[in-house]
Amino acid sequence: MAAQIWGSEKRARRRREISAKIAQMPELHDSKPLPFMTREEKIMESARKLTILTEKMGQIIDPTDPAELYHLNNEVLGLEGNPMALHGVMFIPALSAQASDEQQAKWLPRALRREIIGTYAQTELGHGTNLQNLETTATYDLATQEFVLHTPQITALKWWPGNLGKSSNYAVVVAHMIIKAKNYGPHPFMVQLRDEKTHEPLPGITIGDIGPKMAYNIVDNGFLGFNKYRIPRTNLLMRHTKVEADGTYIKPPHAKINYSAMVHVRAYMLTGQAIMLASALNIATRYSSVRRQGQIDKSQPEVKVLEYQTQQHRLFPSIARAYAFQFAGAETVKLYEHVLKEMKSGNVSLMADLHALTSGLKSVVTYQTGEGIEQARMACGGHGYSMASYISEIYGVAIGGCTYEGENMVMLLQLARYLVKSAALVKSGQSSKLGPLVAYLGVKSEPTSLIDRIPNSGFTEYVKTFQHVSKRQTLKAADMFFGLMEKGEKREIAWNKCSVELNRASRLHTRLFIVEAFVRRVNEIADIRIKEALTDLLHLHVNYELLDIASYALEDGFLSASQLDYIRDQVYLYLGKIRPNAVSLLDSWEFSDIELRSVLGRRDGNVYENLFKWAKSSPLNKTDVLSSVTQYLKPMMEKARL
Numbered sequence: 274m275a276a277q278i279w280g281s282e283k284r285a286r287r288r289r290e291i292s293a294k295i296a297q298m299p300e301l302h303d304s305k306p307l308p309f310m311t312r313e314e315k316i317m318e319s320a321r322k323l324t325i326l327t328e329k330m331g332q333i334i335d336p337t338d339p340a341e342l343y344h345l346n347n348e349v350l351g352l353e354g355n356p357m358a359l360h361g362v363m364f365i366p367a368l369s370a371q372a373s374d375e376q377q378a379k380w381l382p383r384a385l386r387r388e389i390i391g392t393y394a395q396t397e398l399g400h401g402t403n404l405q406n407l408e409t410t411a412t413y414d415l416a417t418q419e420f421v422l423h424t425p426q427i428t429a430l431k432w433w434p435g436n437l438g439k440s441s442n443y444a445v446v447v448a449h450m451i452i453k454a455k456n457y458g459p460h461p462f463m464v465q466l467r468d469e470k471t472h473e474p475l476p477g478i479t480i481g482d483i484g485p486k487m488a489y490n491i492v493d494n495g496f497l498g499f500n501k502y503r504i505p506r507t508n509l510l511m512r513h514t515k516v517e518a519d520g521t522y523i524k525p526p527h528a529k530i531n532y533s534a535m536v537h538v539r540a541y542m543l544t545g546q547a548i549m550l551a552s553a554l555n556i557a558t559r560y561s562s563v564r565r566q567g568q569i570d571k572s573q574p575e576v577k578v579l580e581y582q583t584q585q586h587r588l589f590p591s592i593a594r595a596y597a598f599q600f601a602g603a604e605t606v607k608l609y610e611h612v613l614k615e616m617k618s619g620n621v622s623l624m625a626d627l628h629a630l631t632s633g634l635k636s637v638v639t640y641q642t643g644e645g646i647e648q649a650r651m652a653c654g655g656h657g658y659s660m661a662s663y664i665s666e667i668y669g670v671a672i673g674g675c676t677y678e679g680e681n682m683v684m685l686l687q688l689a690r691y692l693v694k695s696a697a698l699v700k701s702g703q704s705s706k707l708g709p710l711v712a713y714l715g716v717k718s719e720p721t722s723l724i725d726r727i728p729n730s731g732f733t734e735y736v737k738t739f740q741h742v743s744k745r746q747t748l749k750a751a752d753m754f755f756g757l758m759e760k761g762e763k764r765e766i767a768w769n770k771c772s773v774e775l776n777r778a779s780r781l782h783t784r785l786f787i788v789e790a791f792v793r794r795v796n797e798i799a800d801i802r803i804k805e806a807l808t809d810l811l812h813l814h815v816n817y818e819l820l821d822i823a824s825y826a827l828e829d830g831f832l833s834a835s836q837l838d839y840i841r842d843q844v845y846l847y848l849g850k851i852r853p854n855a856v857s858l859l860d861s862w863e864f865s866d867i868e869l870r871s872v873l874g875r876r877d878g879n880v881y882e883n884l885f886k887w888a889k890s891s892p893l894n895k896t897d898v899l900s901s902v903t904q905y906l907k908p909m910m911e912k913a914r915l
């Protein structure tokens with residue numbers, strides 16, 4: 274199963290080998306539990322480990338393999354981030370995709386050797402979503418052949434970029450490019466921020482940390498202002514766009530090609546989210562098979578809480594989602610790598626499809642991951658609320674994904690643009706022009722669903738039902754939009770008035786893609802036992818997801834009440850079937866105790882003794898009487914007693 278999750282036997286074996294090596298290197302372990310550290314201590318601890326990793330990486334992993342690097346980071350540095358989180362996730366990908374060969378030769382080896390630390394600085398205090406209204410300018414000075422970066426007012430300060438505040442000395446900065454008073458829109462520039470020897474900010478640069486956040490606090494998200502700060506013309510990233518010495522602008526082959534670093538993260542973050550969901554579920558499910566509370570049969574001893582159907586219903590559909598996201602994520606990364614290769618050689622024809630797909634997936638996956646992690650926390654009762662479970666930290670980090678790389682509603686609306694265009698093709702009889710991801714929009718469906726009507730139909734009837742509801746909602750939302758425009762409403766106003774319905778269409782389309790990716794994977798599996806276990810999970814997935822969106826299929830009578838009863842019964846049936854495999858389905862992800870950082874989720878199940886040990890190690894317990902008591906509470910009580 275681990276091979277299915279991680280992509281191959283070899284990958285799963287390598288992960289085990291890497292974990293085993295890390296277990297033997299105490300210098301790479303947390304020196305004390307992270308929840309007992311201050312933010313400053315955590316940042317220091319992370320930098321300490323990161324430095325050792327830089328020295329010893331070659332002994333532990335193949336540093337050229339991104340999957341191994343990602344695993345190493347998760348184990349050693351953890352999900353709260355690290356001083357170079359953005360360096361690998363966005364800075365290097367931005368240079369790789371947008372810098373010319375010459376620029377890459379100059380900067381990439383230095384970045385890869387970690388001679389310099391970089392980030393991606395785009396969002397500003399006043400604008401994040403609406404890139405067209407960013408305020409930072411890069412004005413070309415023909416006389417010196419330099420760009421002058423400037424922050425015209427406080428809302429133009431770069432705000433949020435990870436590791437910008439304290440760690441990075443370089444950044445890819447997105448600024449409006451102005452040449453001879455003409456604004457060419459946002460473009461990426463390579464900018465040095467700090468002196469390479471002293472790490473002091475360079476003259477003309479104002480920079481700092483934006484303060485503590487809900488989670489992800491090892492990352493120093495930062496602010497950045499420029500005061501007429503000059504960089505050479507050749508620091509504009511010039512793979513696709515060029516500015517010649519005389520100010521001549523050569524436009525890129527696709528207007529949005531400079532957005533590729535964002536698409537990169539949107540594609541890669543899906544499996545990251547799956548891992549966070551599976552981690553929280555692993556903790557909750559292991560704990561649920563240790564925790565005994567109450568009886569089902571009063572004549573019997575207390576049961577493990579995992580025996581309760583409500584507990585299974587809370588956890589198991591999310592287990593199925595974690596697998597589904599991992600499989601959909603793997604497909605998306607493959608597609609992204611293909612499109613990137615094409616893009617580098619000038620073929621931009623697949624960019625719109627990839628943008629639509631990743632926009633929808635990013636939104637649905639992060640939202641459902643957040644839901645699943647929060648349910649996992651609640652499933653641990655009181656101990657879930659303790660940082661000893663570590664689930665609240667996983668939650669805080671995961672839901673950041675609903676916001677970064679494009680706020681979820683906004684990204685769903687991006688997919689909706691694509692769906693509406695596709696609907697227009699269907700309506701004008703040009704279904705043959707639909708791309709493979711939306712071809713179902715042009716296919717006539719049966720009048721009613723055949724779920725529970727055809728024996729041995731596998732998952733086909735489920736997929737057809739998801740297709741039906743997605744198609745119906747897309748065409749309905751598109752009709753509503755076109756209808757408003759026909760009535761004379763301006764395009765943008767009509768769009769806003771339909772946007773809730775449009776986003777519903779985007780979610781349904783994306784959920785269909787996730788179901789199909791799960792089905793595709795199960796169909797590929799040769800090992801009969803693995804196929805069986807995953808087929809059970811897929812049964813739970815399709816029935817649970819369909820029940821969740823049943824109103825769409827009920828409102829036009831595509832599903833009947835009796836079919837809905839069948840679907841509900843299937844959910845309960847598969848909860849029971851999955852119960853014996855539940856812990857194994859999560860243990861198959863092979864997270865080590867070092868990586869999970871959870872007292873509740875310990876592999877050995879020795880929860881209570883270790884919770885007590887953990888509590889005793891709280892800094893508050895270093896002394897029996899705190900100074901808050903001697904200074905304030907004791908005098909207050911004494912005064913009250915007088």
Ligand SMILES: CCCCCCCC/C=C\C/C=C/C(=O)SCCNC(=O)CCNC(=O)[C@H](O)C(C)(C)COP(=O)(O)OP(=O)(O)OC[C@H]1O[C@@H](n2cnc3c(N)ncnc32)[C@H](O)[C@@H]1OP(=O)(O)O
Nearest residue numbers: 401402403404529532541542545624625628677678679690
């Ligand atoms: C190993 C991985 C683990 C991952 C862990 C990650 C941890 C790191 C943590 C955090 C990192 C976070 C980083 C950041 O957040 S960086 C900042 C990200 N910011 C955003 O995402 C901003 C969101 N906004 C946008 O992307 C855009 O403004 C927009 C797409 C919403 C709108 O852009 P705009 O230029 O205004 O375009 P239009 O709406 O007018 O659309 C025009 C047209 O262009 C199409 N389009 C837009 N983007 C793309 C694209 N990327 N590719 C292809 N096409 C694109 C759009 O669809 C329109 O098409 P049309 O309908 O045919 O006209």
Ligand SMILES: Cc1cc2nc3c(=O)[nH]c(=O)nc-3n(C[C@H](O)[C@H](O)[C@H](O)COP(=O)(O)OP(=O)(O)OC[C@H]3O[C@@H](n4cnc5c(N)ncnc54)[C@H](O)[C@@H]3O)c2cc1C
Nearest residue numbers: 394395396400401402433434435673676677678679680682
């Ligand atoms: C943990 C974290 C890490 C980050 N890291 C980075 C980084 O490394 N580099 C970087 O540059 N940025 C980074 N960001 C910033 C992030 O990319 C932005 O916060 C994000 O893109 C959302 O933009 P915003 O904050 O402007 O939200 P806003 O756009 O102000 O969103 C507020 C509300 O308005 C709604 N809204 C906005 N526009 C529309 C619209 N057109 N239609 C409908 N509704 C709309 C949204 O849906 C939302 O409900 C990070 C953010 C976080 C939380």
